[in-house]
Amino acid sequence: MPVELVKCGMCGKATVVEQGGRHVCPMCLDEEHRLYVSVRTLIRDHEGDGLSIKDVAEMLEVDENKITHLVDNGYFSLALRGLRPYDR
Numbered sequence: 001m002p003v004e005l006v007k008c009g010m011c012g013k014a015t016v017v018e019q020g021g022r023h024v025c026p027m028c029l030d031e032e033h034r035l036y037v038s039v040r041t042l043i044r045d046h047e048g049d050g051l052s053i054k055d056v057a058e059m060l061e062v063d064e065n066k067i068t069h070l071v072d073n074g075y076f077s078l079a080l081r082g083l084r085p086y087d088r
């Protein structure tokens with residue numbers, strides 16, 4: 001399986017992942033999953049509010065880049081239909 005060197009979307013450290021895989025290092029896998037569950041719950045509670053990534057980051061008090069990381073990695077293709085990817 002080919003691998004590639006990428007920057008972890010959660011902590012920013014360089015890490016090796018399978019090609020085409022999510023850009024997350026082994027240290028951050030648990031945190032990534034917990035954050036995903038938190039965001040999913042938040043979105044469900046605010047369905048139709050059209051939350052932006054920034055709104056979600058502020059409500060959960062986490063780095064906006066981490067939410068962007070989840071969205072970029074396809075976590076919310078279905079669950080996050082109401083989420084605006086960027087503040088425009």
Ligand SMILES: [Zn+2]
Pocket residue numbers: 008009010011012013024025026027028
């Ligand atoms: Zn990491």
